[in-house]
Structure formats: structure tokens, C-alpha cells
Amino acid sequence: xxxxxxxxxxxxxxxxxxxxxxxxxxxxxxxxxxxxxxxxxxxxxxxxxxxxxxxxxxxxxxxxxxxxxxxxxxxxxxxxxxxxxxxxxxxxxxxxxxxxxxxxxxxxxxxxxxxxxxxxxxxxxxxxxxxxxxxxxxxxxxxxxxxxxxxxxxxxxxxxxxxxxxxxxxxxxxxxxxxxxxxxxxxxxxxxxxxxxxxxxxxxxxxxxxxxxxxxxxxxxxxxxxxxxxxxxxxxxxxxxxxxxxxxxxxxxxxxxxxxxxxxxxxxxxxxxxxxxxxxxxxxxxxxxxxxxxxxxxxxxxxxxxxxxxxxxxxxxxxxxxxxxxxxxxxxxxxxxxxxxxxxxxxxxxxxxxxxxxxxxxxxxxxxxxxxx
Numbered sequence: 001x002x003x004x005x006x007x008x009x010x011x012x013x014x015x016x017x018x019x020x021x022x023x024x025x026x027x028x029x030x031x032x033x034x035x036x037x038x039x040x041x042x043x044x045x046x047x048x049x050x051x052x053x054x055x056x057x058x059x060x061x062x063x064x065x066x067x068x069x070x071x072x073x074x075x076x077x078x079x080x081x082x083x084x085x086x087x088x089x090x091x092x093x094x095x096x097x098x099x100x101x102x103x104x105x106x107x108x109x110x111x112x113x114x115x116x117x118x119x120x121x122x123x124x125x126x127x128x129x130x131x132x133x134x135x136x137x138x139x140x141x142x143x144x145x146x147x148x149x150x151x152x153x154x155x156x157x158x159x160x161x162x163x164x165x166x167x168x169x170x171x172x173x174x175x176x177x178x179x180x181x182x183x184x185x186x187x188x189x190x191x192x193x194x195x196x197x198x199x200x201x202x203x204x205x206x207x208x209x210x211x212x213x214x215x216x217x218x219x220x221x222x223x224x225x226x227x228x229x230x231x232x233x234x235x236x237x238x239x240x241x242x243x244x245x246x247x248x249x250x251x252x253x254x255x256x257x258x259x260x261x262x263x264x265x266x267x268x269x270x271x272x273x274x275x276x277x278x279x280x281x282x283x284x285x286x287x288x289x290x291x292x293x294x295x296x297x298x299x300x301x302x303x304x305x306x307x308x309x310x311x312x313x314x315x316x317x318x319x320x321x322x323x324x325x326x327x328x329x330x331x332x333x334x335x336x337x338x339x340x341x342x343x344x345x346x347x348x349x350x351x352x353x354x355x356x357x358x359x360x361x362x363x364x365x366x367x368x369x370x371x372x373x
Contacts (some may be wrong), residue, residue, distance in 0.1 A: 009368040010037045012058075013090035015081070015100040018045035021202055022171075022281040023096065024052055026121075029172055030094055031057040033356040037369060040088055044077055044100060046291055066137040073225035077103050085111050091368045098125055105142070117143045120151050122278045123300075132138035143364045145169045147279045150299035157202045167362055170304075172355035173284035173346060177339055185263035188226060188253045195223040195328060197294075198266030200259050200285070203231030206276035207313055208296070213237060215272075223328070226251045226266065228259045261290035267281065268327045270294045271301055275314055281302050290339040292330065294323045304350075308342040 012034045016027050020200050039058030044065050053060040080102055085093070091114040093280050095101035101118035108116050118125070125131070125144070144166045146152035152168045178184075182192060191197055197216065201207050209227065216225045225246075227237075234252060241250040256262060260282075263269065269286035271277075273296050280301040286293050293309035295301050302311060310327055312319040330338070348354075359365060 006338060010092070011033075011088060011090045012037050012039045012090055012369060013085065013093045014039065014041040015093060015104060016041065016043050017097045017100055019043055019049070019052055020046070024055075025174070025281065026096065026171060028055050028057075029174070029352060029355065030096075030359070032120075032301055032352075033359050034058075034369065037116075040084075040090075042081070042084060051287055069337050078106065082111070084106055084115065087271045091115070092365060094119060098131065102131075115143060115364040117362075117364055119145055120146045120155065120278070123151060123276060125151075125155060142361075143167070145359075145362070147171055147301050148300045150303055151278045156274060166345050169358050169362075170350055170355065171279060171281050171284065172350050172352045173281075173288050176258075176285075178289050179261050181264045184262040187202075188228070188251070188256075188262060188265050190224060190226055190251060190265050194264060195221070195267050196226055197223060197268050197270050197324060198226040198228070198263075198291075199270050199272070200228040200263075200282045201271075201273075202229050203227065203233040203237060205233065206274050208272040208274045209233065209237055210240060211315055211317050211320060212270060212272040213240050213244065213246070213250060214317045215324060216250070217241075217246045218317070218321045219324060221328075222249075224251060226253055228253050230255045230264065260285035260289070263291055268292045268294060268324070270318060270320075270324065272296055273301055273314075275299065277301055283309075284308060284346060284350050287339075287342040287350075292327050292335050292338050292341060293342065294320070294327050296320075305342075306345055308338060308345050328363050336365045345357055 004038060014027060014030055016023055019027060027041055031041050035057055041056050042061045042063060044063050046062060047064055048062040065077055085107055091103045092115055095104045096119045098170040104116045104342045142162060142165050146166060149168055152166050156166055185192055203209055206318055238252060241247045254329060263286055269291045271280055271283055276299040277298050283301060283304045293305060295305045295309045295311055296314040297311045298314045310323040312323040
């Protein structure tokens with residue numbers, strides 16, 4: 001690889017599996033953290049999107065690889081990325097999720113990249129035997145970021161040989177202009193006068209939306225429950241709502257661009273996720289919108305929310321129902337106090353400047369991506 005000239009900006013290559021769900025926000029934040037560097041972001045999956053590309057600092061390339069190309073040895077991704085890396089000569093590669101990290105680390109053997117840093121967005125990053133063996137073989141080259149303390153702790157319990165190579169770095173929330181409650185509800189088709197519990201996210205098993213519908217069905221009153229998002233479980237969840245007799249009060253609003261801007265449609269935000277949830281970026285967005293929060297005590301989400309929301313025992317439907325009733329029963333002053341504390345926690349721990357400072361101070365970043373290095 002070419003050597004960097006003394007006056008040349010550090011080069012950062014960000015590799016993302018795709019841009020579904022929170023990953024477009026994550027990619028934007030990481031790219032923006034290196035505004036003084038030459039940055040290129042590569043998405044392995046997903047059709048080209050000029051709208052997305054326009055929001056990211058630096059260059060963007062969409063490989064639009066078919067699903068099968070990311071199985072097994074990932075040779076197609078390997079060949080495409082080898083050319084990109086050879087052309088870009090990055091000082092640092094930031095690889096989100098395991099597959100991009102695996103490919104980048106293999107390429108590091110021949111292309112001698114300054115640093116390859118994997119970003120762990122979920123538990124089980126090295127959970128498979130083959131991944132664990134790979135990390136042991138390459139341990140001197142492994143640098144990892146975990147998006148929550150529990151993610152880091154679990155990994156180090158499983159792979160103690162990576163001690164000192166695993167770093168904790170929260171996601172952050174960006175400043176946003178929220179739609180007011182009336183316009184947000186009109187956009188989602190939520191009745192203006194109803195008390196609305198809401199949630200945002202992919203309709204997949206680890207989000208535990210089944211328990212949310214079951215808890216909602218046990219509540220008295222005329223409240224509604226709104227889902228923003230889509231996914232493989234939508235038909236089953238619609239069927240469950242019908243079976244429990246609440247199909248007229250459970251609203252499936254579908255996926256929405258910039259869903260965070262619609263958060264004020266909710267009187268309360270509910271995150272019912274299982275212990276598989278590593279973080280919960282939507283919690284930060286609900287905190288920013290100043291919506292009271294009910295959240296499972298799964299380690300990842302609980303580490304985000306702290307004491308500024310109502311926690312229930314993970315996957316415990318009666319306890320979830322009790323907390324949903326409790327948040328609705330809050331007086332306005334108590335509700336305002338809760339959301340103000342959430343906003344204060346957000347500013348102290350989850351601001352973009354705070355995230356950027358922590359990211360740029362990681363030893364591997366300071367060594368290979370410093371303007372003075």
C-alpha cells in the first residue's frame with residue numbers, strides 16, 4: 001500500500017453490512033466523526049441511494065452484493081473490497097458487524113492496513129466456534145468497539161484473550177426537529193384524542209412485540225398501540241392482535257423514513273426487547289423527543305435508560321402491563337420531571353460531540369488517524 005505523505009489527511013474507510021434500521025444513522029455519525037479526514041463509506045448490501053449518500057461526510061459506494069455473496073468465505077465481497085482498499089490506502093478501517101470485520105481483517109494480512117476496528121452492535125459477535133478461533137489466531141490485530149457495556153462484558157467473559165482490545169463506545173443521538181403531536185399523529189393515522197403507546201423498530205423476535213401486544217390487550221380503557229416499522233413477524237402480530245380482540249386499537253404504521261421525527265405522536269414509548277438487544281438507539285430518540293419511556297430491564301437497554309424511565313422484567317407480560325398502566329397514571333409534573341431527567345442524561349452521556357471525542361481518543365485511532373501523527 002502507498003505511504004501517506006506528511007501533509008496528507010488521514011484516510012478512513014468505513015464498511016457497513018447494509019443501511020437498514022439504525023445503520024444509516026450509525027454510518028452518518030461515524031463518518032461525521034472524521035470531518036478533518038478523507039472518509040469513504042462502503043455498503044456491502046443495499047441498492048444505491050443518493051439521498052443517503054448526501055447525508056454522509058466523504059465518498060460513498062454501494063456494492064449492492066446479493067445475499068449469497070456474504071455467506072461462507074465471502075469471496076465476492078473479498079475481491080471487491082480488496083480493490084477498494086488497494087485504491088484508497090486507508091489508515092483505519094471501521095467495520096460494522098462481523099462479516100465486514102472478517103473480510104477487512106483477512107485483507108489486512110496482505111494489504112497491511114494501519115488499524116482494523118470492528119464495531120459490535122449485538123451480542124454474540126464472536127459467538128460461533130469458528131469466529132472464536134479466528135479471533136484467537138488474529139488476536140494481535142483485533143480491535144473492537146462495543147456499543148454498550150454489557151456487550152463488552154459478555155465478549156470479554158467469552159474471549160478473555162482480547163482484554164485491552166475491546167473498547168466501549170455508545171451510539172449518540174443527533175439534533176432533530178420533531179413534528180408536533182398533531183401532525184405526527186396525522187402522518188401515522190393515529191386518532192388525535194386517544195392515549196397512544198408506541199414503539200419503533202423491526203418486527204423481529206428479539207424485539208418481543210408479541211409480549212407488548214399481550215400486555216396491551218390486558219389493559220383497561222380506550223388507549224391505542226402503534227408500531228412504526230415492518231418485518232417478518234408483521235402477519236403473526238396482526239393475527240395475535242385479532243385473536244386478543246384488539247385489532248382495531250393496534251396500528252401497524254409501517255416503516256417510515258426519519259421515524260424519530262414522529263416520536264411525539266406517542267404519549268409513552270415502550271421498548272419490550274429481550275436480552276438479545278444490545279443497545280436500543282430508539283431509546284435515545286424517545287429521550288430526545290421528551291416522551292416518557294417504559295423499557296425492559298434487558299442489560300443493553302437498561303444500561304441506556306438508567307433511572308429515567310420505568311423498567312419491567314424482561315418478557316414478563318404482567319409486569320409490562322403494570323408499568324404501562326403506571327406511565328399513563330403519571331401526573332403531568334411527574335411526567336415532565338421524568339422526561340427532563342432523560343434529556344439531561346442524553347446531553348451528558350449520548351451527545352454526538354461526546355461520542356466523537358471518545359471515538360477519536362481510542363488508541364488505534366490516535367495512532368493511525370491523527371492529523372499530527
